[in-house]
Structure formats: C-alpha cells, structure tokens
Amino acid sequence: MLNAQDLSPSIYIAGHRGMVGAALVRALERAGYTQLITRTHAELDLTDQTAVETFFADQRPTQVYLAAAKVGGIHANDTYPAEFLYQNLLIEANIIQAAWRHGVERLLFLGSSCIYPRLAPQPMPETALLTGPLEPTNEAYAIAKIAGIKLCESYNRQYGTDFRSVMPTNLYGPGDNFDLANSHVLPALIRKFHQAKLDAAPSVTVWGSGTPRREFLHVDDMAAACLHVMDLDPDTWRTQVDPRCSHLNVGTGVDVTIAELAHMVAEVVGFQGQLVFDPSKPDGTPRKLLDVTRLRDLGWTAAIDLTDGIRQTYHWFLEHQGQIRL
Ligand SMILES: NC(=O)C1=CN([C@@H]2O[C@H](COP(=O)(O)OP(=O)(O)OC[C@H]3O[C@@H](n4cnc5c(N)ncnc54)[C@H](OP(=O)(O)O)[C@@H]3O)[C@@H](O)[C@H]2O)C=CC1
Numbered sequence: 501m502l503n504a505q506d507l508s509p510s511i512y513i514a515g516h517r518g519m520v521g522a523a524l525v526r527a528l529e530r531a532g533y534t535q536l537i538t539r540t541h542a543e544l545d546l547t548d549q550t551a552v553e554t555f556f557a558d559q560r561p562t563q564v565y566l567a568a569a570k571v572g573g574i575h576a577n578d579t580y581p582a583e584f585l586y587q588n589l590l591i592e593a594n595i596i597q598a599a600w601r602h603g604v605e606r607l608l609f610l611g612s613s614c615i616y617p618r619l620a621p622q623p624m625p626e627t628a629l630l631t632g633p634l635e636p637t638n639e640a641y642a643i644a645k646i647a648g649i650k651l652c653e654s655y656n657r658q659y660g661t662d663f664r665s666v667m668p669t670n671l672y673g674p675g676d677n678f679d680l681a682n683s684h685v686l687p688a689l690i691r692k693f694h695q696a697k698l699d700a701a702p703s704v705t706v707w708g709s710g711t712p713r714r715e716f717l718h719v720d721d722m723a724a725a726c727l728h729v730m731d732l733d734p735d736t737w738r739t740q741v742d743p744r745c746s747h748l749n750v751g752t753g754v755d756v757t758i759a760e761l762a763h764m765v766a767e768v769v770g771f772q773g774q775l776v777f778d779p780s781k782p783d784g785t786p787r788k789l790l791d792v793t794r795l796r797d798l799g800w801t802a803a804i805d806l807t808d809g810i811r812q813t814y815h816w817f818l819e820h821q822g823q824i825r826l
C-alpha cells in the first residue's frame with residue numbers, strides 16, 4: 501500500500517542555504533512537501549561533474565529547483581567575471597545534464613533579468629532576449645544565465661524533458677548577503693544606514709549617480725512564483741509557452757530610482773543624515789524593469805509591498821546580526 505511519502509515528489513533544492521534556496525525550502529515545507537533533498541556546498545560541489553552525477557544517481561530526485569549560483573552585486577560581477585562565467589556554466593551544465601540522464605520529471609532554472617540587452621525596451625518582454633549588446637558590468641554572468649535558458653530549451657527540444665526557466669528581477673529579503681563590497685544595493689544600504697545611525701555619522705555614500713532604475717522583489721514572493729511555475733501542469737506549459745523563448749520574467753512590474761530606494765531604506769532604518777552620491781562607482785544598466793504580463797496571464801502576481809519588505813528585511817537583519825553574511 502502507498503503511503504503519503506510515496507506520493508510526494510522528491511525535490512532537490514540546489515543552493516538551499518542561499519537567500520532564494522532557503523525561501524524555497526520554507527515555501528515547499530509550508531505547501532506540505534515532505535521529501536526535500538538538500539546538500540551544502542561543502543557536501544556537494546556543483547562544479548564537480550562526477551560528484552553531481554553520483555549524487556543524482558544515488559538520490560534520484562523527481563523535481564529540481566536550480567537556485568545555486570555564483571551571485572553578487574555590480575562590483576562583484578565587474579571584478580570577478582571569470583568566476584561568474586565559469587562557475588555558473590559548470591553548475592548549470594552539470595545539474596541539467598544529470599537531471600536529464602536520471603529522469604528528473606521537472607526542473608526549474610533560475611536566471612536573472614540581466615540577460616536582456618542593456619538598452620532593451622522597457623518594460624522588458626521575454627522576447628527582448630538576444631536582441632542587443634549586454635550591460636558590460638555583468639556580461640559574464642548574463643552569458644552564463646542565457647546559456648542556462650538555452651540548455652533547458654535544448655534538452656526539452658531534443659529529449660522531451662520538462663525544464664523551465666524563470667528570470668527574477670533584483671531580489672532582497674531574509675538571508676541576503678550584507679557584505680559591503682560584494683552584495684546587491686538593497687542589503688548594502690540597510691547595513692550602511694544602520695551603521696551610520698549607530699555612529700551618528702553625518703552622511704552615507706551611495707554608489708553611482710542615483711538615477712538608475714531597479715525593480716525589487718521580495719524573496720518570499722520569488723519562492724511563491726517558483727512554486728507556481730513549477731506546479732503549472734505540462735499541458736498548460738506546452739500550450740502557453742513558446743519552446744524557443746520559454747523563460748518567464750518574475751518581478752513586481754514597478755521600479756524606483758536608486759536615490760528613491762536609498763531614501764526609503766534611510767527612513768525605515770531611521771537614519772537622518774545626508775545621502776552623498778559617488779559617481780566614481782558604476783551605475784550599471786540605466787533601467788531594468790521586467791514586463792511581467794506572461795506570468796500574470798499564467799496566474800501569478802507579486803504580493804509584498806517594497807516598503808513593507810524593506811521593513812521586514814531590516815528586522816531580520818537586526819535579529820540575525822551574529823549569523824548573517826557580512
Ligand atoms: N539575489 C538576487 O538579487 C538575484 C538572484 N538571482 C538568481 O537566483 C538564484 C539564487 O540566488 P541567491 O539565493 O540570491 O544567491 P545566494 O548567493 O544567496 O545563494 C546561492 C547558493 O548557491 C550555493 N553555491 C554556489 N556555488 C556552489 C557550488 N559550486 N556548489 C554548491 N553550491 C554552490 C551557495 O553556497 P555557498 O555560499 O556556500 O557558496 C549559496 O548557498 C541564483 O541563480 C541567482 O543567479 C537572479 C536575480 C537576482
């Protein structure tokens with residue numbers, strides 16, 4: 501006789517200790533999935549093809565969420581392009597190949613909104629992919645992410661697999677990286693404003709001109725979107741998604757300037773000094789707003805308001821200061 505465990509898919513979450521991977525584990529547990537498979541980086545180096553192959557042969561997951569990657573903000577991407585390209589290509593190639601070889605029923609690959617051309621029309625539709633030059637500060641990472649999308653589509657076309665891709669906008673939330681050099685803007689600003697408040701500093705430096713526009717999605721919304729896309733039945737997926745342009749944008753559909761974001765974070769943290777913009781630091785792409793029509797038509801929209809999300813993330817930062825990635 502079958503028990504409930506036999507009916508539940510066994511789900512491998514690659515990168516479960518990262519910001520998104522941890523949110524995926526929380527969402528899957530909340531949704532009642534019981535057979536979650538996880539490995540730390542120390543237990544399984546996903547750039548090691550033999551180790552990945554052995555892991556899939558042993559564990560035989562039926563679903564995979566591919567949320568492991570070399571990740572960082574504008575400075576990290578611009579400074580370590582070799583690692584961003586090499587490690588991300590290996591992680592994706594190893595997992596996608598092993599997932600095909602070992603009969604994974606469904607896989608979700610996480611890309612990024614930086615796959616689109618630097619000057620793509622705004623908001624950026626999925627069809628903007630490969631229509632123009634990329635933003636130089638994250639070209640290496642973007643090329644790895646484009647390769648991941650095309651790997652999924654190629655295995656689907658050649659082998660009939662069901663490998664799906666989502667392109668998140670800039671994410672933030674509990675579990676983020678708060679390193680001052682290598683993190684993304686939102687956690688960096690939380691940490692800078694918090695420290696400035698404690699030090700009663702007169703000003704905080706914000707990189708760049710403050711004019712670039714970015715769209716910010718809370719990681720719990722991102723996890724909810726991932727489960728939504730993964731749970732779409734194969735017929736819906738096949739009939740509504742173009743097999744040669746199969747990635748789905750995930751965002752809020754709303755963006756703010758970096759200056760506006762900085763003022764929002766300062767207010768939440770309670771920093772009352774001046775903001776000083778440092779034009780010697782790169783702005784990156786001028787605007788990166790996703791067109792989220794496709795995912796909305798498939799039944800999903802974001803729920804967490806940006807100010808509420810910043811407030812909640814700041815509380816998380818305060819409660820976890822001893823344990824967070826700095
Ligand atoms: N954060 C954001 O704003 C955005 C993220 N994304 C994408 O979402 C996904 C998740 O990102 P996020 O959670 O923010 O990133 P994190 O850096 O928080 O998490 C990535 C995880 O991957 C693990 N990892 C990296 N390399 C390896 C490896 N060789 N072997 C095993 N594990 C490895 C890391 O472990 P360890 O730390 O031990 O190396 C970490 O736990 C990524 O694909 C990213 O590209 C897309 C758009 C925006």
Ligand SMILES: C[C@H]1O[C@H](OP(=O)(O)OP(=O)(O)OC[C@H]2O[C@@H](n3cnc4c(=O)[nH]c(N)nc43)[C@H](O)[C@@H]2O)[C@@H](O)[C@@H](O)C1=O
Binds near residue numbers: 573574637689
């Ligand atoms: C998610 C996305 O993340 C990266 O792209 P990005 O959107 O440019 O990322 P960012 O969050 O680091 O910066 C956003 C903007 O904010 C400004 N900015 C101000 N002050 C700080 C600051 O203190 N830190 C940082 N990091 N940026 C700052 C910064 O100068 C820039 O104008 C990609 O490389 C790519 O990998 C990717 O996919």
